[in-house]
Amino acid sequence: MLLGFFVLIPGKGGLLLDTRMLKINPEKPDMALIGAAAGVLRAGGIVAFPTETVYGLGGNGLDEAAVARIFKAKGRPADNPLILHIATLEELGLLVREIPPAAQKLSRAFWPGPLTLVLPRSEKVPDIVTGGLDTVAVRMPDHVIAQLLIAKAGVPIAAPSANLSGRPSPTDAAAVWADMQGRIDMVVDGGPSGIGVESTVIDLTAAKPVLLRPGGVTLEELRAALGEVSLCGSLTAETGQPKSPGMKYTHYAPRAPVIVVEGKQPAVARVLEGEIKTYRAKGNCVGLLATRQTARRIRADVVREMGDAADLFSVASGLFSALRSFDDTPVDVILAEGVSEEGIGLAIMNRLRKAAGYRLIHADK
Numbered sequence: 001m002l003l004g005f006f007v008l009i010p011g012k013g014g015l016l017l018d019t020r021m022l023k024i025n026p027e028k029p030d031m032a033l034i035g036a037a038a039g040v041l042r043a044g045g046i047v048a049f050p051t052e053t054v055y056g057l058g059g060n061g062l063d064e065a066a067v068a069r070i071f072k073a074k075g076r077p078a079d080n081p082l083i084l085h086i087a088t089l090e091e092l093g094l095l096v097r098e099i100p101p102a103a104q105k106l107s108r109a110f111w112p113g114p115l116t117l118v119l120p121r122s123e124k125v126p127d128i129v130t131g132g133l134d135t136v137a138v139r140m141p142d143h144v145i146a147q148l149l150i151a152k153a154g155v156p157i158a159a160p161s162a163n164l165s166g167r168p169s170p171t172d173a174a175a176v177w178a179d180m181q182g183r184i185d186m187v188v189d190g191g192p193s194g195i196g197v198e199s200t201v202i203d204l205t206a207a208k209p210v211l212l213r214p215g216g217v218t219l220e221e222l223r224a225a226l227g228e229v230s231l232c233g234s235l236t237a238e239t240g241q242p243k244s245p246g247m248k249y250t251h252y253a254p255r256a257p258v259i260v261v262e263g264k265q266p267a268v269a270r271v272l273e274g275e276i277k278t279y280r281a282k283g284n285c286v287g288l289l290a291t292r293q294t295a296r297r298i299r300a301d302v303v304r305e306m307g308d309a310a311d312l313f314s315v316a317s318g319l320f321s322a323l324r325s326f327d328d329t330p331v332d333v334i335l336a337e338g339v340s341e342e343g344i345g346l347a348i349m350n351r352l353r354k355a356a357g358y359r360l361i362h363a364d365k
């Protein structure tokens with residue numbers, strides 16, 4: 001019974017959920033509130049919750065009906081697999097057929113943390129979670145509320161990012177509420193996410209490890225731990241059936257079209273200035289998404305800073321909220337500054353390119 005946690009109310013286009021908001025202090029979590037959210041999950045409900053990367057949209061990962069509700073709430077394509085979130089290493093052995101040495105090494109080095117491992121799935125994992133694939137993506141989040149919620153629920157939590165499919169991922173509860181109010185049972189507000197981009201995803205089922213999605217654990221860190229790690233071709237183009245979230249379809253996009261200018265400074269700044277002038281001459285309201293240094297040198301109709309160029313982790317942390325903020329403005333087009341692909345810059349550029357639908361300008365050319 002979920003009585004007291006949500007009710008159905010008449011809404012436009014059918015019945016909507018009366019979404020409940022719970023505020024939990026991660027510095028001193030209220031276990032009664034954690035228990036309330038866990039109870040919703042055990043009963044088949046959907047709960048948005050904070051992680052160290054972005055907010056997740058969680059349901060019981062072993063309950064097909066609950067997982068189907070996640071897909072429905074997001075408007076997510078059925079062939080886009082989900083990540084199962086666990087609280088202990090022992091849970092990994094229940095979800096996969098084998099744990100190869102590389103998985104043992106990475107889990108010791110980076111769990112809990114922003115790293116997802118793709119491994120051969122066990123029979124316990126429903127097809128709906130994996131998009132029908134013989135593999136499953138699993139991670140252990142490094143956030144006290146996420147860890148307590150998973151442990152209290154007693155089941156692995158299937159959780160993509162808590163946004164409508166295609167929209168920028170949410171890094172605070174307000175962004176979740178904007179997309180999910182009326183679509184899910186509960187939002188747990190645990191304050192802003194820290195990293196700001198989703199977890200790194202690495203496939204360990206092939207002969208050599210393959211990076212499927214860059215994130216908070218960098219390619220350089222993975223190679224330092226494992227040696228050779230290949231890059232999946234889908235990091236530069238959208239092809240094939242996805243083995244991981246974020247490999248297919250347009251993602252992270254605000255309502256106005258985004259164009260990314262890539263390359264090195266000062267060439268990028270010169271191209272941005274030229275493109276802004278061109279679009280304004282045509283009567284467009286132009287937005288600029290840039291690092292703090294560039295944003296303070298270039299004029300546009302609406303300017304948003306996404307972090308400090310000297311600290312790409314600050315850029316990652318501010319990226320999605322900056323993209324979302326353009327939806328409250330009258331911009332017709334957004335020009336975005338590309339950054340170096342070193343370290344977490346690879347994850348930033350992956351998200352920017354997808355937000356732009358691969359509309360790119362190479363300033364160096």
